[in-house]
Each structure stands twice: as C-alpha cells, then as structure tokens.
Amino acid sequence: MVEELLAVAAAAGAAGLVYFAAAARVVKQYERGVVFRLGRLRGAVRQPGLAVIVPGVDRLRRVNMQIVTMPVPAQEGITRDNVTVRVDAVVYFRVVDAPSAVVNVEDYRFAVSQMAQTSLRSIIGKSDLDDLLSNREKLNQGLELMIDSPAVGWGVGVDRVEIKDVSLPDTMKRSMARQAEADRERRARIINADAELQASKKLAEAAQQMEDTPAALQLRLLQTVVAVAAEKNSTLVLPFPVELLRFLEKAQQPLPERRDGK
Known part of the structure; x- marks a missing residue:
C-alpha cells in the first residue's frame, strides 16, 4: 500500500514537473511578453522574469524593447x-x-x-x-x-x-568646386584692394607729415640706407636729391631767343 502511494506521488510529481516545464517561460529584462489565449490577446503584458502560461492553450510571444x-x-x-x-x-x-x-x-x-x-x-x-x-x-x-x-x-x-x-x-561637384574657387579669388582680390587702399591712405599721411617736416625725409632716407646695407653689405647706396635732377633738367633747356636778334 505504501509503495503504491509512493508510486502515485512520484507519478504526480513527475507530471507536475512536466507541466511546469511546459508552462514556464522566461522573459528577459529587455523583453516584454504578449500572451494569446486561443488566438485572443490577453490584456496583461508579462514583465521580465518567470512567466507561467497554460500549455496548449496560451502562446507567448516575446517583443524586444531595445532601441x-x-x-x-x-x-x-x-x-x-x-x-x-x-x-x-x-x-x-x-x-x-x-x-x-x-x-x-x-x-x-x-x-x-x-x-x-x-x-x-x-x-x-x-x-x-x-x-x-x-x-x-x-x-x-x-x-x-x-x-x-x-x-x-x-x-x-x-x-x-x-x-x-x-x-x-x-x-555638380566640379561646378561647386569652380564656384568655391571663384568666390575665394573674389575675396582675395577684395582683401588686396582693401590693403592697397589702407596703404595709400597711410602713405598720403606720411607724405603730408614729411612735407611739413623736411628733416623727416632725411631720416627716412637714412633708415632706408641702413636697411639696404644690412641685407647686402657689398651694395653701396648714394642718395641723390631729386631737386638736383630738376635743376640739371632746366639747365639743359635752350634759352629763348630775343626778338631783336641778339
């Protein structure tokens, strides 16, 4: 009698173990379980962990919730x-x-x-x-x-x-490259012209200053001589006044003839 009870208990335990193995499902942390019972959606979504369904009746579908x-x-x-x-x-x-x-x-x-x-x-x-x-x-x-x-x-x-x-x-790539090159060239010309304009204004101011102070022209001339001599020591620079050239030019012109023939 005892042996029969033990056999029945063992059979029941085995059947329960088989049922649990068939009914147990594991839902991972990044998943959610959707259960269909006889083809109809069950309302509750199974959260991560152990989920138990009815074998042969329920069907669990896992849905990945990751990006x-x-x-x-x-x-x-x-x-x-x-x-x-x-x-x-x-x-x-x-x-x-x-x-x-x-x-x-x-x-x-x-x-x-x-x-x-x-x-x-x-x-x-x-x-x-x-x-x-x-x-x-x-x-x-x-x-x-x-x-x-x-x-x-x-x-x-x-x-x-x-x-x-x-x-x-x-x-289109070649056209865009030509357009970009033309735009860069345009900006370079504008920058050069702006630099020339600024330089001309500064030179005009310097010329006005030298005109008011004649000694400044001599100092500038000496500074230029020093700069040239520092680069090439074999070069000899002799300043020549422009006024002297104008005097020699006037001296070479013929004198106007007198009306009386003398």
Missing part, C-alpha cells in the same frame, strides 16, 4: 532646385507598446523601413540642395516627424533620424 538601429538604403531623387542626388539615412526606434507592435502590424521593422524610405524620398523632393548640405538638423526633425506619425499606431516610437550622406553627380 533598433536601422539604416535606410540610399534613395535617389530630384531636389526642388532640379539637382539629382542620392541620400541615405539611419533611423533609431524602439517598441513602446508591445501588444500594438504584435497585433496592429505584421512586421513593424519592415513597416518602419518602408516608411523611412518613402519619407526620405519625399524630403528630397521638398528640399533645396543647400538645405541638404547645410541645414540637416531641420531636415532630420521633419523626417523624424513623418516617420513617427504612422509609427505611433504600430506601437513604435522613433527616437532619432539622421541623414548620413548626400551624394552628388560629378558634374
């Missing part, structure tokens, strides 16, 4: 100013409502990918080339809003969208 990094394939389009470009981006999103991500959409990853590609092509058509190259922060916000609006119904929240690269045709 997903999804690259968006390069999309080719024509900007608003009629320039053909190829733009690729990256989308950061995560599931915020596990039951909606399982029930409302067949594959939320594929849905987000297709929506990101469509939104990226739409952004290309609405933007100018200068905006794609220099105003990416505003475009990222617009792209994030376009993707996040339908994704809310899928239980998905978009954390961030970044435009990675903008590829231009070779002809």
